[in-house]
Amino acid sequence: xxxxxxxxxxxxxxxxxxxxxxxxxxxxxxxxxxxxxxxxxxxxxxxxxxxxxxxxxxxxxxxxxxxxxxxxxxxxxxxxxxxxxxxxxxxxxxxxxxxxxxxxxxxxxxxxxxxxxxxxxxxxxxxxxxxxxxxxxxxxxxx
Amino acid sequence: xxxxxxxxxxxxxxxxxxxxxxxxxxxxxxxxxxxxxxxxxxxxxxxxxxxxxxxxxxxxxxxxxxxxxxxxxxxxxxxxxxxxxxxxxxxxxxxxxxxxxxxxxxxxxxxxxxxxxxxxxxxxxxxxxxxxxxxxxxxxxxxxxxxxxxxxxxxxxxxxxxxxxxxxxxxxxxxxxxxxxxxxxxxxxxxxxxxxxxxxxxxxxxxxxxxxxxxxxxxxxxxxxxxxxxxxxxxxxxxxxxxxxxxxxxxxxxxxxxxxxxxxxxxxxxxxxxxxxxxxxxxxxxxxxxxxxxxxxxxxxxxxxxxxxxxxxxxxxxxxxxxxxxxxxxxxxxxxxxxxxxxxxxxxxxxxxxxxxxxxxxxxxxxxxxxxxxxxxxxxxxxxxxxxx
Numbered sequence: 330x331x332x333x334x335x336x337x338x339x340x341x342x343x344x345x346x347x348x349x350x351x352x353x354x355x356x357x358x359x360x361x362x363x364x365x366x367x368x369x370x371x372x373x374x375x376x377x378x379x380x381x382x383x384x385x386x387x388x389x390x391x392x393x394x395x396x397x398x399x400x401x402x403x404x405x406x407x408x409x410x411x412x413x414x415x416x417x418x419x420x421x422x423x424x425x426x427x428x429x430x431x432x433x434x435x436x437x438x439x440x441x442x443x444x445x446x447x448x449x450x451x452x453x454x455x456x457x458x459x460x461x462x463x464x465x466x467x468x469x470x471x472x
Numbered sequence: 473x474x475x476x477x478x479x480x481x482x483x484x485x486x487x488x489x490x491x492x493x494x495x496x497x498x499x500x501x502x503x504x505x506x507x508x509x510x511x512x513x514x515x516x517x518x519x520x521x522x523x524x525x526x527x528x529x530x531x532x533x534x535x536x537x538x539x540x541x542x543x544x545x546x547x548x549x550x551x552x553x554x555x556x557x558x559x560x561x562x563x564x565x566x567x568x569x570x571x572x573x574x575x576x577x578x579x580x581x582x583x584x585x586x587x588x589x590x591x592x593x594x595x596x597x598x599x600x601x602x603x604x605x606x607x608x609x610x611x612x613x614x615x616x617x618x619x620x621x622x623x624x625x626x627x628x629x630x631x632x633x634x635x636x637x638x639x640x641x642x643x644x645x646x647x648x649x650x651x652x653x654x655x656x657x658x659x660x661x662x663x664x665x666x667x668x669x670x671x672x673x674x675x676x677x678x679x680x681x682x683x684x685x686x687x688x689x690x691x692x693x694x695x696x697x698x699x700x701x702x703x704x705x706x707x708x709x710x711x712x713x714x715x716x717x718x719x720x721x722x723x724x725x726x727x728x729x730x731x732x733x734x735x736x737x738x739x740x741x742x743x744x745x746x747x748x749x750x751x752x753x754x755x756x757x758x759x760x761x762x763x764x765x766x767x768x769x770x771x772x773x774x775x776x777x778x779x780x781x782x783x784x785x786x787x788x789x790x791x792x793x794x795x796x797x798x799x800x801x802x803x804x805x806x807x808x809x810x811x812x813x814x815x816x817x818x819x820x821x822x823x824x825x826x827x828x829x830x831x832x833x834x835x836x837x838x839x840x841x842x843x844x845x846x847x848x849x850x851x852x853x854x855x856x857x858x859x860x861x
Contacts, residue, residue, distance in 0.1 A: 333608070333609070333610050337607060337608055337610060338598075338600070338602070338607045338608075339604055339607060339608050340600075340601070340602050340603060340604045340607055341604070342604060343603070343604075347604065347605075351604065371722075371729070372605070372727055372729065373603070373605050373721070373722075373726075373727050379718070398624065398728075398735075399620045399621065399623045399624040399627070399728075399735075400620070400623055401616055401619035401620055401623060401672045401673055401674075401675075402670070402672070402673035403610060403616055403672045403673075404669065404670040404671060404672065404673065405613075405615070405669070405670070405671040405672060407596070407597060407598050407612040407613045407616070408598045408610075408612055411610055414610070416670075416673075417610055419609055419610055419611045419616060419620070421620055421624075421728045429732055430729065431727070431728045431729050432605075432728075433605060433606060433609055433611055433727075433728055434609055435609050435610065441673070446623075446624070446627040457608060463608055463609070465609075
């Protein structure tokens with residue numbers, strides 16, 4: 330069972346670039362739009378580099394550390410699909426080696442008491458329906 | 473100081489009754505807009521047909537062309553809608569109205585917001601037009617999105633739940649004195665606050681504003697026309713709207729990607745800088761402030777970003793009693809969105825006018841300068857400084 334149900338809405342991609350982002354997820358690849366000219370990564374993906382305005386853009390697989398930047402623990406049910414899933418945790422992940430790019434996701438396998446801002450996270454994938462995988466995170470295993 | 477006869481002033485305010493969400497069913501949202509505008513014109517002592525412009529924000533559903541016909545206006549010379557939701561444009565609409573009268577594009581511009589939400593939707597509920605970067609992860613509502621920078625603020629600066637509580641409690645105390653306030657007379661204390669259910673941690677129920685039905689409007693004109701008005705004109709000393717770097721679609725309501733040093737903020741720092749520069753004043757000159765209170769955390773961050781204390785010092789500032797009516801920066805003297813009504817910041821502008829005219833139910837002695845802010849955490853956001861002539 331995934332962290333949140335597949336009945337949660339998945340709005341249509343707002344652009345060709347957003348569609349490409351999700352196509353990568355379908356193949357379990359978390360990749361961010363990255364400028365070939367200046368190296369800046371950004372999200373959500375755009376048709377132009379928001380740093381240098383180059384339109385020579387590529388996709389770069391998420392790399393380096395992933396740190397817990399912020400979180401909220403949702404108790405109040407806003408969508409009926411999550412009625413049996415509250416409380417659940419929504420997180421903001423920061424990628425320090427990708428110019429501090431942040432990404433909204435969930436953390437699984439922890440309780441609220443385990444949450445510590447700046448804790449290292451590991452990427453994991455959960456199926457959403459039969460044709461999509463969602464990038465979620467776990468607390469990085471202590472080695 | 474020599475007076476610029478083009479200087480924009482507010483010469484009238486009007487409002488309907490305020491009710492809980494869905495509480496006004498006997499007439500349409502459009503009718504509420506008309507009633508607020510009619511009341512504002514009466515207060516200003518001008519005939520309705522003198523109105524020749526409209527400015528609003530947050531995609532207000534009541535279009536100027538419909539208002540023009542219903543109000544029998546001679547002609548329409550100016551219309552303006554400030555893009556963006558979340559009430560970010562409340563003082564932005566005032567900014568547009570001021571720009572219109574100061575450049576002679578119109579003589580009497582109405583700024584308004586009308587909400588009969590029970591006849592439409594609810595802001596805190598699920599909105600089908602969202603992002604795939606939010607919804608599959610269960611991030612749906614403004615409370616959830618704005619809890620994220622607040623949690624970071626608590627981590628970076630040690631901001632505590634008690635600091636947030638003080639904002640809710642001060643708002644309620646002020647509302648008890650205001651007969652228009654929806655939550656007036658309904659007790660709230662620290663124990664009730666702490667025991668209230670969690671909406672999206674760290675935001676509890678009483679950290680979140682109400683949702684309401686009601687409308688308000690103000691009439692903006694130039695100083696030369698204001699001198700003939702029936703009521704005392706209030707000067708729009710300065711107004712500004714806009715957004716700092718990467719606060720557009722990547723702000724707290726979007727990608728959560730504003731610059732790191734701006735993340736745990738209201739997003740209003742650049743607007744604040746332009747506002748004070750235009751007004752030629754400093755935060756120390758502000759006597760009273762109406763701070764857009766969608767959530768308590770964003771009020772705390774707004775207090776920092778408008779320069780009343782340093783970054784990260786909002787919690788201590790509030791704990792020291794500064795935001796109470798007896799403090800150095802009384803806020804939300806009408807009860808704010810939390811306890812008067814959530815008219816998307818338009819009622820904050822109306823309360824700002826009352827303070828300058830000495831007519832608030834929580835009147836601050838010798839209030840000469842009032843800051844009013846638009847929705848924080850969203851882009852564009854906005855603010856205005858109202859003052860005596």
